[in-house]
Amino acid sequence: MLFIGLTGSIATGKSTVSSILSSPPHSLPIIDADILARKVVEPGTSGYRAIVKYFGPDILVPVSESMPADGPDGKGRPLNRPALGRRVFGNSEERKRDREVLNNIVHPAVRREVYRSIFRSYVKGHWAVVLDVPLLFESGWDRLSGVVMVVAVRDPEVQMRRLRQRDRHLSKEDAQNRVLSQTDVRLKAKRCEARGKGKGVVIWNDGSKEELQANVDAALAEIRKGSPPWWNWLCLLVPPVGVAAGAWVYWQNIRANKRWKEMELDEKSKL
Numbered sequence: 001m002l003f004i005g006l007t008g009s010i011a012t013g014k015s016t017v018s019s020i021l022s023s024p025p026h027s028l029p030i031i032d033a034d035i036l037a038r039k040v041v042e043p044g045t046s047g048y049r050a051i052v053k054y055f056g057p058d059i060l061v062p063v064s065e066s067m068p069a070d071g072p073d074g075k076g077r078p079l080n081r082p083a084l085g086r087r088v089f090g091n092s093e094e095r096k097r098d099r100e101v102l103n104n105i106v107h108p109a110v111r112r113e114v115y116r117s118i119f120r121s122y123v124k125g126h127w128a129v130v131l132d133v134p135l136l137f138e139s140g141w142d143r144l145s146g147v148v149m150v151v152a153v154r155d156p157e158v159q160m161r162r163l164r165q166r167d168r169h170l171s172k173e174d175a176q177n178r179v180l181s182q183t184d185v186r187l188k189a190k191r192c193e194a195r196g197k198g199k200g201v202v203i204w205n206d207g208s209k210e211e212l213q214a215n216v217d218a219a220l221a222e223i224r225k226g227s228p229p230w231w232n233w234l235c236l237l238v239p240p241v242g243v244a245a246g247a248w249v250y251w252q253n254i255r256a257n258k259r260w261k262e263m264e265l266d267e268k269s270k271l
């Protein structure tokens, strides 16, 4: 089974692309890290308790007529996500430290859920599964991905406009802090291209949704050529072949990451 790692930066169009990939004719299973990241911090979970312990009760939905102090089902009040977002998004040292604390609580729990979902897709015999992970490179999921797909925009203004149109509750400063909390999407696109032909695909999304659909369809047709049905059946029916193919992908990705690090150091030394 091929792992397609889907990433980008905030509001560049990952969810739009993932809904194209999950719809006919592609109909691929999607493992959405953002959804899993919400599930593992629901009231009553150990992730929720760890967050409240560190960040305090100010990051919970306030008590009101419709929100009792111990939450609607007695497990605690849900997280106030915009308030928590204000504590962790941004470039100051304090925000970076708090973001790291939050990541260290949420990411291991998300990782376990992703493995479970991958297993479910594998036993159903899907030829590919999409790992929709905003922090794909940062959290190392790129190493498992046979193909990485980065959804990017060339113009930062397009990203900011779409973000503010979609999340109207965000002030300009909140929106800027969220964009700044992530690696620049053009850099992610460069890293994706550096993986080489057939292993990294950049979907540029400055144009219309129709253009986006056409770009995704064309990219999928190419990916399908590199992963024909007979190969998937072989990997499924002869598990050692599947394991060897997975190990090969992993090793190639480790090498690609090493090359990327060297390129980065090279560029820095030229400055």
Ligand SMILES: CC(C)(COP(=O)(O)OP(=O)(O)OC[C@H]1O[C@@H](n2cnc3c(N)ncnc32)[C@H](O)[C@@H]1O)[C@@H](O)C(=O)NCCC(=O)NCCS
Pocket: 009, 010, 011, 033, 034, 037, 081, 082, 084, 085, 088, 099, 102, 103, 106, 107, 110, 133, 134, 135, 178, 181, 182
């Ligand atoms: C801080 C939280 C509560 C804000 O929630 P909110 O509903 O307002 O935003 P949402 O979760 O939709 O995130 C919006 C976008 O911000 C980006 N983002 C989210 N978390 C992070 C992070 N830790 N670092 C950088 N960017 C992030 C992603 O592109 C995401 O799609 C939430 O983002 C969170 O719990 N983040 C930590 C978990 C995480 O890293 N999730 C990303 C996938 S594992």
Ligand SMILES: Nc1ncnc2c1ncn2[C@@H]1O[C@H](COP(=O)(O)OP(=O)(O)OP(=O)(O)O)[C@@H](O)[C@H]1O
Pocket: 008, 009, 010, 011, 012, 013, 014, 015, 016, 017, 034, 134, 162, 163, 165, 166, 205, 206, 207, 208, 209, 210, 212
């Ligand atoms: N080509 C496009 N033309 C116009 N609007 C678009 C286009 N692509 C995406 N959008 C819109 O931009 C907004 C952001 O897109 P989307 O939610 O897919 O981004 P995302 O990368 O998943 O964001 P996040 O990281 O915040 O989850 C949405 O409102 C979406 O409908």
